Amino acid sequence: MKYALSLLAASVMAAPALATNIVPGSEQSTPILLQGGTIFTVTEGRVEGDLLLEDGKISAIGSNINTPADTRVIDISGHHVYPGLIALDTTLGIIEISALRATVDTNEVGSVTPEVSAHTAYNADSEIIPTIRYNGITHAQVVPQGNLVRGNSSLMNLDAWSHRDALVQADVGMHVSWPAVGINQSWWESRSPEEQRRAQQQLRDQLNDVFATARAYSDAQQAGVQQREDIRWEGMRGLFDGSKRLFIHADDRRQISQALDFSAEQGIDIVIVGGRDAWMLADTLAEQNVAVIFGDGYGLPAREDDAYDTAFSTPAKLAEAGVDFALAYPGYWDTRNLAFAAGHAVAFGLDHDAALYSITMAPAKLMGVEDTLGSIEVGKSASLVVSRGDILDPLTHSVEYMFIDGRMVQMTNKQRQLWEKYRQR
Amino acid sequence: MKGNWRLASFVLAALGTVTVTASANQTTPVRGLHDNSPTLVALQNATIVTQPGEQLENATLVIENGKITAVNRNNRAPDGARIVDAAGYTIYPGFIDPYSNYGVPEAGSAERYRRDRPAQYDNQREGGNASNDAIHAQVRWVDHLSYQSDQAKSLIEQGFTAVQSARMDGIFRGQATTVSLAEDIPNNLVYRAQGYQFSSFDKGSSTQQYPASLMGSIALIRQTLSDARWYNDAQGRTLSGGGVLEHNAALSALSNLSERGVVFEADDEQDVLRAKAVFAEFDVPVTFVGSGYEYARLEDMRSTESQFILPLNFPAAPDVSAQYAELDVSVADLRHWERAPGNPAMLADAGIDFAFTLHGLDDRKDFLSNVRKAVAHGLEPQTALAALTTNAARIAGIEDKSGRLSAGYHADFVVSRGDLFSDGEIVSVWTQGKEHRIQPMHPTRFTGTYDLNIDGQTFELALEQGRSISGKLSRGDESVDIARVSGDTHEVRFVVNMDTFDLDGVYRFSLQTHSRDALSGSYTDARGNEQSLRAERQGEPESRTAERAEAGNPEYVSQLTFPNIGLGLTEAPQQQNFIIKNATIWTSSDAGVLENADMIVRDGRIRSIGEGLSTPRGYSEIDGSEMHITAGIVDEHSHIAISRGVNEGTEAITSEVRIGDVVNPDDVHIYRSLAGGATVAHLLHGSANPIGGLGQTIKLRWGQNAEGLKFKETPPTIKMALGENVKQSNWGITNNRYPQTRMGVDAIIHDFFRTAQEYEQARADYDNLSRRERNRTAPPRRDYRLDALVEILNGERHIHAHSYVASEVLALMSTAEELGFNIHTFTHILEGYKVGKEMAEHGARASTFADWWAFKIEAFDAVPYNACAMMEQGVLTSLNSDSNDLQRRMNIEAAKSVRYCGMDEHEAIKMITLYPAMQLEIDDMVGSLEEGKHADFVIWNNHPLSAYAQVQQTWIEGVKYFDREADLENRERIQIERHALIQKILAEGDSARRGAQNGYKPEQPSWHCDSDHDVWNHHLLNTQLDSGHQHQHSHGGQH
Secondary structure (H helix, E strand, O other), X not given: OOOOOOOOOOOOOOOOOOOOOOOOOOOOOOOEEEEEEEEEOOOXXXXXXXXXXXXXXXXXXXXXXXXXXXXEEEEOOOOEEEEOEEEEEEOEOOEOOOOOHHHXXXXXXXXXXXXXXXXXXXXXXXXXXXXXXXXXXXXXXXXXXXXXXXXXXXXXXXXXXXHHHHEEEEEEEEEEEOOOOOOOOOOOOOOOHHHHHHHHHHHHHHHHHHHHHHHHHHHXXXXXXXXXXXXXXXXXXXXXXXXXXXXXXXXXXXXHHHHHHHHHHHOOOEEEEEOOOHHHHHHHHHHOOOEEEEOOOOOOOOOOOOOOOOOOOHHHHHHHHOOOEEEOOOEOHHHHHHHHHHHHHHHOOOOHHHHHHOOOHHHHHHOOOOOOOOXXXXXXXXXXXXXXXOOOOOOOOOEEEEEEOOEEXXXXXHHHHHHHHHHOO | OHHHHHHHHHHHHHHOOOOOOHHHHOOOOOOOOOOOOOOOXXXXXXXXXXXXXXXXXXXXXXXXXXXXXXEEXXXXXXXXXXXXXXXXXXXXXXXXXXXXXXXXXXXXXXXXOOOOOOOOOOOOOOOOOOOOOOEOOOOEXXXXXXXXXXXXXXXXXXXXXXXXEOOOOOOEEEEOEEEEOOOOOHHHOEEEOOOOEEEEOOOOOOOOOOOOOHHHHHHHHHHHHHHHXXXXXXXXXXXXXXXXXXXXXXXXXXXXXXXXXXXXXXXXXXXXXXXXXXXXXXXXXXXXXXXXXXXXXXHHHHHOOOOEEEEOOOEOOOOOOOOOHHHHOOHHHHHHHHHXXXXXXXXXXXXXXXXXXXXXXXXXXXXXXXXXXXXXXXXXXXXXXXXXXXXXHHHOOOOOOOOOOOOOOEOOEEEEEOOOOOOXXXXXXXXXXXXXXXXXXXXXXXXXXXXXXXXXXXXXXXXXXXXXXXXXXXXXXXEEEOEEEEEOOOEEEEEEEHHHHOOOOEXXXXXXXXXXXXXXXEEEOOOOOEEEEEEEXXXXXXXXXXOOOOOOOOOOXXXXXXXXXXXXXXXXXXXXXXXXXXXXXXXXOOOOEEEEEEEEEEOOEEEEEEOOOOOOOOOEEEEOOOOXXXXXXXXXXXXXXXXXXXXXXXXXXXXXXXXXXXXXXOOHHHHHHHOOOEEEEEEOOOOOOOEEEEOEEEEOOOOOOHHHXXXXXXXXXXXXXXXXXXXXXXXXXXXXXXXXXXXXXXXXXXXXXXHHHHHHHHHHHHHOOOHHXXXXXXXXXXXXXXXXXXXXXXXXXXXXXXXXXXXXXXHHHHHXXXXXXXXXXXXXXXXXXXXXXXXXXXXXXXXXXXXXXXXXXXXXXXXXXXXXXXXXXXXXXXXXXXXXXXXXXXXXXXXXXXXXXXXXXXXHHHOOOHHHHHHOOOOOOOOOOOOOOEOOEEEEOOOXXXXXXXXXXXXXXXXXXXXXXXXXXXXXHHHHHHHHHHHHHHHHHHHHHOOEOOOOXXXXXXXXXXXXXXXXXXXXXXXXXXXXXXXXXXXXXXX
């Protein structure tokens, strides 16, 4: 029998096979020079050269960099350097085991819960998170779930002692699930088409009412006539002064269309999240300058007759039409496949640089952190990853080093530790 | 004759209301007077269609005492007969519905599932009933028959005079009875007391858990038919192993089924084939109640050599009126809307005999118009009539009594004005010689202009008869509207203000029909004087020229493909002989990865692989430069292409159910998986019970039927399962099924295998008896559930055991070793890395996920290094999908072992080709590219493990089933067809929306390992369902 592997885990770190606690990286105390890699800056092309990290920031890029005396030099020749990947639309840290209700903190009671903020429940000690980092993701947007007005998402860095330490941007946006459209003919749908339509209309009416009330509250606060606080409408105030983004989760063409109309009526800019059918409206989205967080990179065709690669080729179509889009991999444990999904989009027509952009700079902009994250530029946060090769391809993806704000992140996790443990057997 | 037709029709109308008849008195004492009214009637001057294709003009039908006594070509009526002038009318044999529930009590509906109520596993035993409440075989519906006036009326209005009837509830529904729709005591209605046994796959009102899936229903039929045989066989013999033979009325009722046959109601054309197969195992002939989808697999329908009963519930068009409403509508549904009315014509053209039924129609009043629609779609009127009469009579077992007009037959017939198959209308229906008038036979058409004389002056009366009557009375240039018009079929009354004509006051008129040319009556003037009046018609009354029906010649804009969905194929792809040149070939064999290599394919097999091969004469060449070739992907664990239920999760041990019974060749995921390079899928039962159903390996031969998909050389397999699903941890229902712990899982497996050993011994003991003793002794009852376990014990059936944690894996192997069987392959086996050594010692193989974890507690120790770790420990390891999504991209799953633990790339490819083939024991045929093996391979445009790889072509046995270029071209064709159909619907307007509101196949969910629900009662037990409509980003669905 020929089961033996000819080559096994050459790159396995020679870490002691002890199940140790994974300690967050400590603050950068000495300069670090990453020497000899291929640097994917995302915004300024590829650079063959060195990268100097000081005080948690990128201080120099190129060759012949003058390094302070105490600089720690890491030879990364042959390796690739990327900005840390940013995972949007996740439930990281708020689900540990989906089948165990006690570990699920995603849905609050009721369909209108604008008062909740995801980061308050974020478990920085989640066993899932180190496995996400392992595949190059340094930051994640954590999003409440729900069927109408869900609440606020926050941007977290993935290596921290607590959610306070992890928090990069609190309450970056309010999330709305656009009411369902269309008629479900499945046998498990017991409502008639007419009842379904009525229910959908009721939800849309409710959404309009919520926004009308929240706007009135905001105006009253502005005018100083609102005597008492309403925590729900307080949570939505930022939408009316432009300080908070509105993320609308919409997959069906008709949902996206209605969301665009809603945006125009409300005078509030929106970001479409999900966007399964966004390719059908690509030109409109580009024209109206509405960004899309596409979350279905490996998606099954939604309809029996749809082309098998409808989801695979959607990023390419959005790019071609000039839509501002980011790629997401919604979920928790499986979000670690984000880079591979971007690679898959390349297989179906997306430019490689655009794919990389869609999981780095594009999400940084949507999170409002483009000045510090999303690309490798001097002065930006030293949040980056070093991979043995092309990070979008599982054949070459192998993250050897990760830095978040200059802190060197431990690359082990529960899964590696278990593996290492049982290799001792 | 003309003088007295009016009288005759009045008399008959009165007779129709007489309820006492002479024949009622056979055994019923007469209280009051004896009814000896004459019953001799002659319908004269008629066009008589005695049977399909035989038509007499100007003939007379003579009836007496409820029977036809003569059909007189010479148009003579016997002396003393009451004469009905049927000049201008056509008489057809009465229609017969061979699939009805008329006259029998309705079933209660299944109670809604309630979470707080314990699941019901056993049924109430009474009177020797079957152990399953879906089986009512012992019921003789004739015993429950009663006359139902409203039901009878609505059937008679459509021309029906007799039906074959039983309660439509359950899997074996009891024996139907064929009865007249006449109004009488049931004793006089029965044409055939014991008709067919009715049957279906739907357990109906039974609240018992089992069966909850289609395959469960099929297994129950198989076991029941086998039991019926055994029960019959065991009568009067000693039981092997002792004991007394139970009384079982249900089995007894089924004992002669192979002589009598069943009428089986099929939900779709696939069910026809499934039912045919299971009943054929017991030589039971089947008459099918169709679904209207038979045209989609016409050749298969013909191959059943069965007759059909077709409902005419043509579907209403999908609602596409709103913009983008079509996003919810499939091409398949649009096509079916267009072609469903053509189904009868297509069956007729294929030489399949059929009858029609009213069953399934939302509104019975649509029946005749739907018959005409079928005719407009190409059905010969004569065939349509046969479907309503002679064929139906044969199926209902009364071809010697009804269904044609012939002396000695029941006087069951339909009188129509005009040809019923074009624009004729039924005026009366006669059951057992009694008339049910639907319309007046010779109604007066008042419409016309009449000359009349009022007070000595000449007037003109113009009448217009629509739904009501209106008119004008005029003299010269002056005219007045008639007012207060009322009337009936033979009389019109109205008033006219005569001032306009310089006559005094308002006159009242009453006119009756007198003859074809005149009305007669009287008027009363302002002073109360009554004057008689005669109104002569100007010109001839309008008359209708009867239109003869002819089969239409429909033009369809839709395609008919295999399968008949948007992505189906118009013609079967052909096997080719060819050479691929200059490719990088990943052989999955010891030959390794060959650069610049060629591969010759002949007759579906790999002829040779190597460098610089020369092209055989006549072979086409495929340029493989820049391309990579791998063997077709083999998936050890798939749930695609399965109809209605992946779990028979009701009972703990269900080794009698078979995925092979429910393979669904129409599943679009077959095509989608081909587009990802998959060629073989091992379809497994779900993981809801410790011992599940039998597996079925298929090749993804898109377009073929279920049998054509099966990879028949694969050795038999079975699913077992351990852990959370089996102990119903996440089911959220009242848990009262054994087992609820891993301890109990181990115990019940032990118990059943032990029982199987005893069962096998008992069978062997019986075979060893002397011939004489065997004659006296009944053989042990065959138990399909245990049969499968015996096969496992004998090494003839391989176990694929769903498993997660180390403890349960070790426990199962211990039990197996103790009882002398082997766990062939552990599937999922997420903690295999912990016990690889023991697995290797046991001889078990493993098929795992690349990186799934954390979706439940038993998956919390899963690691993406599992494949590497198990391989290191000497366990043959493959990767499986358990998902219609992942099955499309197994190459990336394999690449993850390169990413996480540095697996050799060729080994990673083998994990999705050769190794799963070895686990299915089909590696002598598929799984690698070697001389003599099946030419199942994939052409990639890049390194097959790379994120950037895209499948270009997928071949199975030298037949190209996927071609990206062809796929791209096909997209436009689908769009064109789609929009043509939408336009056709929109152009038809409201009439397109008429018809059955639920006329399409229900959408199937994406099955997962733990999708466990009752497909008959629609009780979701565990809702991991997602569909196109409700697709969620549940990349972490449960497995």
